[in-house]
Every structure is written in structure tokens, then in C-alpha cells.
Amino acid sequence: MSSDAVPVSLGKDRGRAQPAGRLGSALVIIVVVQLMLTIDLMIVTVALPSIGKDLGLGESGLAWVVNAYGLALGGLMLLGGRFGDTFGRRKLFMLGIALFTVASLAGGFAMSDWWFLTCRALQGIGAAMVMPNCLALILSLFPAGPQRTKAIATSAAASSSGAVVGLLLGGVLSTGLSWRWVMFVNVPVGIIVLILAPLYIKEQSRIRGKFDIAGAATSALGVALLVFGLSHAGEAGWSTVSVWLPILLGAALFVAFTLVERRASQPIMPLSLFADRNRVAAYICAVLVTGVMIGQSFFLTMFLQGPLGFSALLTGFAFLTTGFALVFSSTVVIGLMRKIGERWMTFAGALMLIAGNLWLTTIALDSGYWGTIFGPLALTGIGMAATLIPATEMAGAGVESGNYGSASSTYNTMLQLGGPFVLAILVTVLATAGRNVTVPAGVPGDRADYYVLTESMVSGFVTAVILSIGVAVTSLFIRRTTPAPTPTPTVTPAPVPA
Template identity: 40%
Template sequence: MATERQATVSGGNMQHGRHPGIALAVITSAQLMIVLDATIVNIALPQIQKALGFSSTDLSWVLNAYTLTFGGLLLLGGRAGDILGRRRVFIFGIVLFSVASLLGGLAQSAEWLLLARALQGVGGAIASPTALSLVTTNFEEGPERNRAFGVFAAVSGAGAAIGLIAGGMLTSWLSWRWTLFVNVPIGIVLVLLTPRYIKESERHPGRFDIAGAVASTAGMSLLVYGFIRAADKGWSDTGTLLSFAGAVVLLAAFVLIERRSQQPITPLHLFRDRDRVGTYLMMLIMAAAMFGMFFFLTLFVQNVLGYSPLRAGFAFVPVTVAIGVTAQLASRIIPRTGPKILLVIGGILAASGLIWLAQISESSKYVTGLLLPMCIFGLGMGFIFVPVTIVALARVANKDSGAASGMLNAMQMVGGSLGLSVLVTVFGTASRNEAAVQVKRFLASATPDQLAVFQQTKQLPPPFSSHVLAHGISSAFVLAAILAVGALIVAAVVIRRNVPIEEPGTTPPPMA
């Protein structure tokens, strides 16, 4: 008994299978807290604008400051876990994220809040990839790990929707500041529980690839910024073009650095496996579609259907349920079906849901126009997240699992940022063109009083404004559907039919 007790508490380690429920709860709670922070402030943006004096253009940086630092530093966070120990790095990331959340909740100016959001992104980039790799450290290969991946994937996939729900509740019941304060008590609990229930990984001594980290972080950040700026300033803007040019140069330099580095931040041999490359592409594409769906439907239910922030948040509950149901189902049947068939089914469902949403108009009703296609999309995403996660980490040496999981997380966050920026550009262009048409129609039928209000505000009244918004959203969903079809093609063509899920540490097979 003494020996067993010593093995349990010594160094805070635990044996595989001991308190697996608590270990998984800690890991997934951290991931949920990090992922939902990409959307939890969405519904609170009008209140934040009034409180801190943001302009309409600058307000978007409340979201972008988080996603830029998160997506740009994920690779470094994954590598840090491999070198320093995943549990140790995980705890540091949670502490940093919690402190940044506290500072953000206390913000008294726009600049203060943006710095806090950027620091949140740094903490998330450190904690998130180590959270995923801790699943491989704490759960045995096989059904146990597959079930854990199922829960983790469901949480990751549903995080955006849960963030909208939580944002609506906290904003309506308390204030916008609590969308940030809520992370502090959660972070404290996680930091206290992690040393007791999470097993530390083996450390792999080495040095940080600083040059690679700087090049990849700066390159991805410039790429994200270029798309964000294009949505606001246009594709011919000098700043936009310079951002893209800088991104190309830095990312090309990153590849050259990694090829020559003895200890690269991203081992390029991870890309020799066509299945892993395919899952990275699928995550990049589907994250873009998912982030876009939540963003645009949040606008629609509040500005067209007239929902309150609280009701708008709860409007997305069915999507969360749909993702969770099929993620758990996928984790149970994947040993029999293999990942390919699940990815194809998920791609078909997700694309079908987006094609349906592309039919949205100002007369659309919640149940028939939004709920049903959202649920179809959610069912598809649940089938996609589990096999994507498993295949991305299969046949990866234990020393590289942090880098592999960091890349998967980077694909989700950067894909969401880039995709949303492109979709917003399509939305803005379509909306401006349709607004010109609707202005002519309004002027032809407006009363003198309506004309006076329009000349003062320069804003179309309903139903003209609702039509313009719905037309822009519909156009964005057309592109999102095209992206989903592209992901389906990747699943059908790139992913092999039977992918053996091997024990980490085996040598990756050559490309077929």
C-alpha cells in the first residue's frame, strides 16, 4: 500500500487509468476555456464599444488581438511542452491566460483591453497544444484514448457555440467584464488540480528554435492581418499588399530555417504522411466555415430576428448538442469504420448545412431557415473532429506529439481567422452592392419624413436594411459552402481508405 501511495503522489504523477475522469475533465475544461474565448466576447461587443470608446473599425481588434497571438504562437507552445514538460508548460499557460483575463476585465481603456486580449492569446497558445498532447500522455492507446479524444474533440468543436451562449448570459445578467472575469476562478481550480491528477510527460532536452519561432509567428500574424485589413481597406490597399508580401517572405524563410535546423520547432517530416496533411487541410477549411457560421448568424438573429443577447446565445445550443452527439458516436465506431468514411460523411453533412444556409433571406424563420441547417452542419462537424484529431496524432513519435498537436490547433485558429476575414470581405462587397440597389428603391418610395431621417443617419430603415444584411450573409455562406465542398474532396481523395492507428513512437510510413 505504501508503495502504491508513493507511486501515486510522487512528483504529482499518476498511473494510466487512475482518476481518468478527473484528468480528462481538467484537460477538456482548459481547452474549453481557451477555445470559447475566441467567441465569448462577440455578443458583448456593443457594450464594450460604449464602455471603452472603440470606433466601429477598431472594435474588430477585440477579437483579432486574441486570434492573431493565439494562431501565431501555437507552434512555439507545442514545442515548449516537448522540451520543458507538457504539464509544467500547461500550468504556466493557464496562469498567464487567467492573469490576462483579470487584466482585461479591469480594462479602463481600449488599448488596455487589446493588450490583455493579446496576452490571453499568448497564454492560450502555450496551454492549448499541451492540453491535447496530455491526452496521449495520460490515456492508453486504444478505446480509452479514442474516447478521450472524442470528448476533447467535442469540446473543441463546440467551444465557439458555448462561447456565444456564455457571452449572452454573462452580458445580460452581469456585464461585459464578466466574459473575461469568468476565466479567473476556472483557471485557479485547474492550476490546483493539474499537479495532482495529470501525469507529467517525459522531457526531451533541447533548445528552442528561436529563428523558426519568430519567422513562423510573424509570418502567420502578417497573413492573418493581411486578410483582416483586406476586409476593411480592400485588396488593393498598400498595407494589405505589404502584409501579404511580408507573410510570403517570412513563411518561406521559416521553411528554409526548419529544413536546416537540427531541432526545428516544426519537424517537417510530419508532412510526409499524406493523411496528416489531409487532416490539417480539412481542419483549416472547416474552421473557416464554422467561425463564419457563428459570426454571421449571430448578426442575423440579433439584427434581423430581433433576438436579445441572451436569446441569441441560446439559439446556438442545438449546434453544440449536435457536435457532441456525433463526436461521441464517431469515437466509438472509428475502430470499425476507419477515419475516411467518417470524414466523408461529415463533409457531406457540413456542406449540405452550409448550402441550405446560403438560401437565407430577411424572411427566414429560426426553425426552418437556421435551426435545421445549423444542426446538419453540427452533425457533420462532430463526425469530422474526432478522426481529424486521431489521424493528425497517429504515427507521431512521442517527442514530436506537442509539435503535431500544435499544428492542428494552429490550423483551427488560423483557419478560423483567415476564413472569417475572407468571408467578411465577400459579405462587405455583396452588402455594399445590394445597398446601392436598395437605396434607389427606398428613395423611390420614401415619404418626406423618411427621407429626412435617411439624410441625417445615412442608414436604410427596415425592411431595406434587413434585406441588405441577409443578402450579404447569403453571399458569404455561398463561399463557405464551396470551402466545405473542398474539404469533402480532400477527405475523398487525399485521405487513404484504411489508416492504421499505431502506437506513437513508430516510424511514419512513406507517402503513397
């Protein structure tokens, strides 16, 4: 940090702790926002056929319904975190919510493809302003120790379960009402948050100095190109120029970004964040765990709606197993983590992921939900809680207050990149395995494609097992940490269900 980058206090009572009730209410607001943003990543997925029919979007256009949001979010995440550190975290939080809410309202009234896709991109920009500042606000509001651990666990559970809830909610809204309600549902939530946030969330200290414009440009474009290339690889294959060219350009921009950050007086992403072994382990776990979860959801969605014949709504209900397992195991994870530490908690979670995906390698054309899928989904939910809660805590541990936004945005960027990166690998494995499957003579003709799909998925789940083993190996490099001293009991967050 440069000599002219000095902390500036925003708020009249910066030195006094917030009352317990107000701090608990602040956590509720932050968690609700995180849940809304992660739900929005998946809520449109189930409604894509209806959206395409009404707005005249083909397959490539429907892909952009997802990618427009993901590219804006991934490309601007680092920028949103540093803007919060520089200009005020609550301010960026509220501006992002306002933009996200307006874009949701406008998108619900969309009458053409360009109108809707523009609103999806604006939603992504708003989310990029909000998401990194959610964790940064938690790190600012809660002192290190059990209070912060509990708040982070609640936050992580909300973020992780949001994708599952999004699938269900998208099915309910698009089936019972209209696809437009997958956009409208955000509006009342956003309005309530904009009213309550100034009352319960204090503005935090910020830093003042030179803003890293070169770092902002190279990071935004680099992440956007990587996300686009990796997402496109799943449908176009790795040999396509439109896949490997943006990936190479994105990688080159990241090299340039690293060089810029080494010389910047006030970097977007301080490279000192990577000097801590535990934090690097948290980043690796974030990429692998979220990628494995999204890949598993992708495969099982095809199986549930294919061979098993589930409707979109029933598929959403089927995935609630993961969400419930994650939420209910979070409290147990917090207690165990205090006793055995982040290393062994993460290792135990990795074993759950390994077991769940190993179980799924037994999937066959005649497999049922309760015998083959329910158990692995539950193990995945527990494994996610046991790995991502420690990872989220390690990502913010030991970070200077002026870098909370940068630390949060870096971790959230890893979460964002995990999905397209791992999914591209798994889809490539699926496609390669499918070309080598021979359909037995006894399989009916109308089930032949389902047979190929199911047999190919086995190779995908084997790959997911290998990636989960990577999480287990990474956990062994986590440095043992000493428990933080118990803070004074003047501020205690209210219990908040995720």
C-alpha cells in the same frame, strides 16, 4: 533531431500507467481548460458594445479586443508546442494557465483601453502556452487505440463547441451582470486547475538539445502577420495596403521558416509531419471546417440580430443548436469511425456541412429561425463532429513522443488560421454580391438594407458549400488505416461530457 537531443524522463514512475481514476480526472482537467480557452475566443464578442462604451473604444479599437488575443495565440502557438516538448508539457500547461488567469483578473478591473488590450494580449500568450500542450498531454497519457480515440473525441467536442458556448455565456454575463464578468469568469476555473493539475497530470518526457531560435522567430512573426492581414481583410477589403502587405510579408516569412526548418537539428515544426498523407488531410480539413463554421456564425448573427430582431442573449441561445448537435453526435461518430474508418467518416461529415450550407442558400428576408436556420445549425454541428474528430486523431497518429507538442501546435495553428482565412473570403464575397443587389419596389424603405444583406448572404453560403465540397474531396485522399490493437484494460478514462 540532433544527436544531442535525447529523451529525458520527468517523473519517478514514468514507466507505469496511471490509475484509471487519475487518468479520467486528468482528462477532465484538460477538457475544462480547452473549453475555457475556446470560449474566450468568442465570449467577448457579445460584450463588445458594452466594453466600447465603458472604455471609450471605437470600431477599430473594438476590433483589437478580438485581434490582440488572436494574434498572440496564433503567432506563438508553434512556439508553445515546442517549448512543451523541450521544457515539459505539464510545466508549460500550468505556466500558461497562471498567466491566463492573472491576465483575466487584471482585465476585469481595466479602467482604460490600453489596460484592457494589454490583458487580452497576455491572455493570448497564456493560451498559446496551454492549447498545443492539451492535445500533446492527451497523446502522452493515453495509449493508441480506443482509449486515445475517446479522449481525443471528447477534446475535439469541447474545442469545437466552445465558440457556441462562448456566444451564449457572453450574452448571459454581459446582460445579467457586467461585461467585466466575461474576464472574471476565467479566474476560479484557472485557480482550480492550478490546484488539481499537479495532483492528476504527471509531467511527461521531454527532449533536450539546441532550441530552434530562428524557427521560433520566423514562425511567430509569420503567423501573426497572416492572422492580422486575413482578419483585417474582412473590414478593409483585399485591395488595401494594410491587408495585402502583411499577408505577403507573412507568406515570405513562412518560406524563410520552411528553409530554416529543413536545416534545424531540432525544428519547431518538423517537416516530417507533412510526409503523412492523412495528417496533411487533417490540416486541410481543420482550416476549411473551422472557417466555414465561423463564417456561417458571422452571417447568421447579422441575420438573427437584423431582420429577425433577436437580442444578443437570444442569439446566443439560437446557436446552442450547433453545440448540442456536436456534443450528442460525438459518441455516434466514435462508434462509426471504428467501423468505417476516418476516410468515410470525414466524407459523411462533409456531406452534412454541404447539406447545411445548401439549405441556408434558401434564406430570404421573411425566413424564420425554425424553418430555415435551426436545421442547418444542427447539420453543421453533426458535420463538425464527423470531420474534426477524425482530423484531430489523424493529426497525432504515428507521431514520435518527442514531437507531440509540435504536432499539436501545428494542428491548432491550422484551426486558428481557418477562421480569419475563410471569413475573409466569405466577407469579400458578401460585399461583392451586395453591390449587385437591386431592391424591389415592394420592399419597405426601413427593410431595404436587410434585403441587401439577406440576398448577399446567399452568395456567401454558396461559397461555403464549395469549401465544404473541398472537405469532401480531401477526405477521399485519406489513406485507410488498420485498427489499433486493443490495449490492456488497466487504464480506462472516465466518461466525460463535453
